[in-house]
Amino acid sequence: MSEINESGWSTYRPTKTVWFWSTVGASILTMVVGFTWGGWTTAGGAALMTDQAVRSARAELISDICVHNFASAANATENLKELKSKSSWEQDDFIENGGWAMVTGLSKPVPDAADTCADALVKLKELPSVAEAETSS
Known part of the structure; x- marks a missing residue:
């Protein structure tokens, strides 16, 4: 019995080639796990996510101003009915043509x-009054 234990794993000495390829394999496995499940990202991927977040934040900010401008218009109720009657791909053109999404200072x-x-206006059941919009700001 003692001969089997001595000639097993306790006496095994891997070669330099085995050590090298074991290290390479472990490194590759670590990277695969890190990038797929670990949440790692490349610098290019992080820059792309940052750009998308900035664009989304700008659109949200201008959208809030647009909703306020839309609700402040004299014929806002009629405009909302007309907006809701349009197809989804015509609604943004209606908003742009009405000038509600433009902010002074932007070219x-x-x-x-x-x-x-x-989208925010269509989801509204009724328009907020201008006084409510100004006091909530």
Whole structure:
């Protein structure tokens, strides 16, 4: 019995080639697990996520201003009925043509702001009064 134990794993000495490929395999496995389940990302992926977050935040901000501008308009109730009667791909054009998504000082419209504004307005059951909108700000 003692001969079997002595000639088993306790006396095994791997070669340099085995050590090298074991290290390479463990490194690759660590990277695969890290990037798929560990939440790791590359610098390029992080930059892309940052750009998307910035664009989304800008669109949300302009959308909030757009909803306020829309509700402040003299014929807001009629405009809301007309907006809801349009198809979803025409709603953002209606918002852009009405000028509610434009902010003074910006040379061009913010991408996705009119679409986000239209979505927020369509979801409203009724328009907030201008006085409510100003006191909640």
